[in-house]
Amino acid sequence: MTTHASIANAATTDPMIVMADVEKWYGGFKALSDINLSVRRGEKIVLCGPSGSGKSTLIRCINHLEAYQKGEIRVGGTRLGDDSRTIDAIRREVGMVFQHFNLFPHMTVLQNCMLAPMRAAKMSRSEAEATARRLLDRVRILEQADKYPAQLSGGQQQRVAIARALCMRPSVMLFDEPTSALDPEMVKEVLDTMIGLAEEGMTMICVTHEMGFARQVADRVIFMAGGTIVEEAPPDAFFTQPRHERTRKFLGEILRPH
Amino acid sequence: MGLGEFLFLLTGLKWTVALSAIGFVCGSVGGLAIALLRTSGVRGLERLAAGYIALFQGTPLLMQLFVVYYGLALIGLHLSAWVAVSIGFTLHASAYLGEIWRGSIDAVPRGQTEAASALNLKYTSRMKDVVLPQAIRISLPATIGFLVQLIKGTSLASIVGFTELARAGNIVSNQIFEPLLVFGIVGILYFLMCWPLSLYGSHLENRLAVASR
Ligand SMILES: Nc1ncnc2c1ncn2[C@@H]1O[C@H](COP(=O)(O)OP(=O)(O)O)[C@@H](O)[C@H]1O
Ligand SMILES: [Mg+2]
Numbered sequence: 001m002t003t004h005a006s007i008a009n010a011a012t013t014d015p016m017i018v019m020a021d022v023e024k025w026y027g028g029f030k031a032l033s034d035i036n037l038s039v040r041r042g043e044k045i046v047l048c049g050p051s052g053s054g055k056s057t058l059i060r061c062i063n064h065l066e067a068y069q070k071g072e073i074r075v076g077g078t079r080l081g082d083d084s085r086t087i088d089a090i091r092r093e094v095g096m097v098f099q100h101f102n103l104f105p106h107m108t109v110l111q112n113c114m115l116a117p118m119r120a121a122k123m124s125r126s127e128a129e130a131t132a133r134r135l136l137d138r139v140r141i142l143e144q145a146d147k148y149p150a151q152l153s154g155g156q157q158q159r160v161a162i163a164r165a166l167c168m169r170p171s172v173m174l175f176d177e178p179t180s181a182l183d184p185e186m187v188k189e190v191l192d193t194m195i196g197l198a199e200e201g202m203t204m205i206c207v208t209h210e211m212g213f214a215r216q217v218a219d220r221v222i223f224m225a226g227g228t229i230v231e232e233a234p235p236d237a238f239f240t241q242p243r244h245e246r247t248r249k250f251l252g253e254i255l256r257p258h
Numbered sequence: 259m260g261l262g263e264f265l266f267l268l269t270g271l272k273w274t275v276a277l278s279a280i281g282f283v284c285g286s287v288g289g290l291a292i293a294l295l296r297t298s299g300v301r302g303l304e305r306l307a308a309g310y311i312a313l314f315q316g317t318p319l320l321m322q323l324f325v326v327y328y329g330l331a332l333i334g335l336h337l338s339a340w341v342a343v344s345i346g347f348t349l350h351a352s353a354y355l356g357e358i359w360r361g362s363i364d365a366v367p368r369g370q371t372e373a374a375s376a377l378n379l380k381y382t383s384r385m386k387d388v389v390l391p392q393a394i395r396i397s398l399p400a401t402i403g404f405l406v407q408l409i410k411g412t413s414l415a416s417i418v419g420f421t422e423l424a425r426a427g428n429i430v431s432n433q434i435f436e437p438l439l440v441f442g443i444v445g446i447l448y449f450l451m452c453w454p455l456s457l458y459g460s461h462l463e464n465r466l467a468v469a470s471r
Contacts, residue, residue: 065376098369120379
């Protein structure tokens with residue numbers, strides 16, 4: 001019993017993602033500076049901030065969709081370099097969900113979910129199909145397995161995108177504004193899916209302005225502006241007593257509907 | 259015009275079709291290579307492919323055929339007219355198809371490659387499974403348009419002594435002195451090959467336009 005507890009404890013204190021003094025440049029433009037962030041296994045982070053503050057850039061550096069120039073990023077103990085070996089090792093661990101879903105339009109829902117397991121994880125077709133069906137069922141969309149993405153609503157497409165990422169059995173999930181492109185009535189079904197994932201203990205970094213979701217799920221909320229982390233706090237403290245003027249201004253803008 | 263002359267024209271037609279097919283099939287292989295080099299993200303390879311495309315788009319097809327036919331002979335490679343024009347058309351089609359497909363690859367939204375990369379798919383699978391199937395669909399109208407140009411362009415092969423449809427027409431016309439009749443038939447034969455393709459191309463174009471609405 002005690003051994004079990006201490007193992008679980010060790011697991012939760014072991015950082016899953018570490019970003020240390022990370023700097024990212026787009027040509028001559030510095031998009032990220034002094035990024036220091038440590039995410040524990042199972043932790044849920046909500047990342048918010050004004051448009052252009054570097055939120056997407058930050059999470060895209062973690063799975064090397066963007067290269068970083070200074071500092072260090074570690075995922076599950078692997079230091080992310082520019083070589084294909086470490087990129088491969090890290091992308092195995094990290095799944096990503098995009099604002100515009102980015103499903104493959106020429107493949108059915110099921111094929112979307114089976115491609116990467118077969119090609120990148122070398123699963124057999126039957127294993128990939130079983131995995132895909134299980135995860136499509138989990139996001140409650142199994143009955144649409146043979147449809148093409150264009151035949152689904154935005155909310156359904158985004159749930160497929162979540163299932164597709166989960167088929168690779170990631171230990172971390174990155175979400176880049178997963179509900180921003182959705183009609184209001186579809187936001188909830190996607191957030192509910194994400195909440196379910198959080199409850200199962202997935203490590204998550206979510207760029208979102210859904211503050212209800214942040215309150216319910218986040219262990220920490222991080223506020224970015226101008227390519228730096230301005231403030232981070234547990235959701236209660238973040239919403240009730242933000243320390244920085246920029247955070248207050250931002251919260252004032254997004255919490256007060258206009 | 260007797261049956262013999264007409265059959266002679268059909269033989270020419272056969273070589274026109276064969277030359278078009280060879281140029282198109284071999285040019286597709288070359289064009290795919292050019293398009294992949296052109297979008298590789300490796301500066302040197304991209305420039306090489308861009309230079310190749312510029313060279314073949316910037317010079318007349320007739321001159322390209324001359325250079326291959328007489329140029330290769332000059333360096334000691336004596337090729338039959340048949341092989342020489344096949345090489346010429348392949349090089350030519352590679353450049354044009356390469357440029358068409360480069361544009362189509364670029365037209366596939368970036369998010370597709372990014373999603374594939376995030377799923378840990380490597381370059382070969384990203385291209386083969388995700389980008390190219392979409393790029394090929396986008397490119398179909400332009401690809402078919404080029405095929406029509408290529409079929410008509412084969413008439414230039416007559417200049418190096420290759421007896422395709424246009425040259426066959428010329429020969430027959432010189433024999434029976436009925437140029438209007440002969441070239442009328444030759445024209446109809448070209449039209450019967452090219453017109454359905456053109457129709458099919460614009461049909462696909464309309465379908466793509468509807469799909470992207
Ligand atoms: N590919 C790129 N090239 C150049 N600048 C970029 C690129 N992507 C983003 N940027 C710039 O970097 C900054 C941060 O962008 P981004 O991370 O997308 O912000 P956010 O997701 O917070 O809205 C912005 O100023 C944006 O214009
Ligand atoms: Mg963004």
